[in-house]
Every structure is written in C-alpha cells, then in structure tokens.
Amino acid sequence: MANSKLYKGSLVTIILRLLKENEKMYGYEITQKVKQITQGELQITEGALYPALHKLEAQGLLDVDVQKVGNRLRKYYKLTPQGQKETHSKLQELQAYIKTMQVLVNPKWSLES
Amino acid sequence: MANSKLYKGSLVTIILRLLKENEKMYGYEITQKVKQITQGELQITEGALYPALHKLEAQGLLDVDVQKVGNRLRKYYKLTPQGQKETHSKLQELQAYIKTMQVLVNPKWSLES
C-alpha cells in the first residue's frame, strides 16, 4: 500500500467510498480500481483487503452476493443502510483529518488569523 | 489520538513537522502544542510519543539535549541534518497522500477531465 505509512488506517474509508460510488463491487475489482484511479500510487494488497471486507460484512456494513461468472466465483459487496451511514461518517472523518493535518503542517501558527 | 483511525501512521510526520518549526522541543511540550494547535482534536498519548522519539533518535533523525529546568528533567529534541531531509520527505508524502485521498473521494471518475 504505497511506501507511505500514512495510508495505514484509511483502507476501510477507501472501500466504503468506492462502494458508495459503484453500488456493488468484488474484491479483485476494488484492487484494480484503486490502482487505476491513483495511477499506481496506491496498491491495495489482498492480504489486507479480504480480511477487511469480511470484517465489514460481520459488522453489518456490507452485504455479499456470490455470483458465478464463467467458471469463477465473484463475491459482490454492497453497502447496507448502516454501511451508508458509516460511509458518510468515515468521509467526514477524512475531511477532518485532512483539515487537521493541514493546520499542523501549514505555518499559520501564532498568527491565528 | 482522536477517535479516527486515520491518524495511524502520521505521528512521525507530526513530530518532525513541529521540530522543523520550533528548533527544539521536549516531549511533553509536543503533546501540549499539538493539543493546542488542533484545539483538542488531536491528543498525542505519551505511550506513543516517547517510543517514537526514541526511535527517531536511534535512526539519527533527532539529537537529544537533556536539561534540568528547576528540579525536573527535560529532553530537548532537535532535527539532525538527516532529520531535516526526512522531514521534507515526510511532508511531501503527506501532500501526496492528501492528493490521492481527495482523488479517491471526489467523484470526478470516468470523466478524467
């Protein structure tokens, strides 16, 4: 997941955000979508993704729909109503995080306009 | 450290950034400064901070200067030349992270203006 440790903790937010946009997605699709959107900057590893999906499902934030495409299985995930709420919450947390970090990083301190 | 998991991985960046601004700081001062700047949003716990400082020192990114103020010890940390380079690098990573996350979060996909 990139060489930056900053991505630690943002996997769930990313997953939820993608599912908000795409209605239903399967695991492998998520990894590819993220790679594409970020132009390779961010690579979600399967060892992190699948456990995360299982946990989100266990928490009632995602529903699963297993489909057989050709001869292969796909597990399509989609947001539950509760998952939609959580998505909204996570996105607000992200905005707050970014805002806070920018305050910490930008030297407008001791000025406090 | 806030209720958001997004802060995971950003502690070192925060420490380095503060030391870039403040020349020399001691641990407790860092916790208070962060609390103040973020108006309580972000509380750095000492259980995370001190091991992080020790590690940065061991990596040669920080130098320590122990001083006795009144009857109490203070360990003042400051950036080494290598620490300054690393700070620059970490700040660029933060910019990249924010940019990437905003791309992931903002729905300009499949448009790619």
Add this chain to the structure above:
DNA sequence: AAATATACATAAAATTCTTAGGCATGGTGT
C-alpha cells in the same frame, strides 16, 4: 507450454498505537 491475469483465501510476522500502569517534582485548593 509457460507465464500472467483473474479471483478467492488464510496465517505468521511486523508495525503502530492504546491502555494502563510507574516514578518524581511542584503548585493549588481545602
């Protein structure tokens, strides 16, 4: 025929942080 892509999965280890203490000085309130 071999290599790569698709598609799922788990498990050990590493990393980072939280939680929960411990020790000591100094000031403030009762």
Add this chain to the structure above:
DNA sequence: ACACCATGCCTAAGAATTTTATGTATATTT
C-alpha cells in the same frame, strides 16, 4: 496537612491493522 492535578519522563501488555508469504483454481496471453 492532604488531596489533586499539572508537569515530565518512562515501559510493557495487548489490540488493531497491514505486510509478506503462501495456497488454490480458472482463464487468457505469449
């Protein structure tokens, strides 16, 4: 005098998340 909180350092057990390393199987490309 005594309790409590702020200052100032510290560590260690556990939790949570991710990396790394596999495993299995089918489909496509070279």
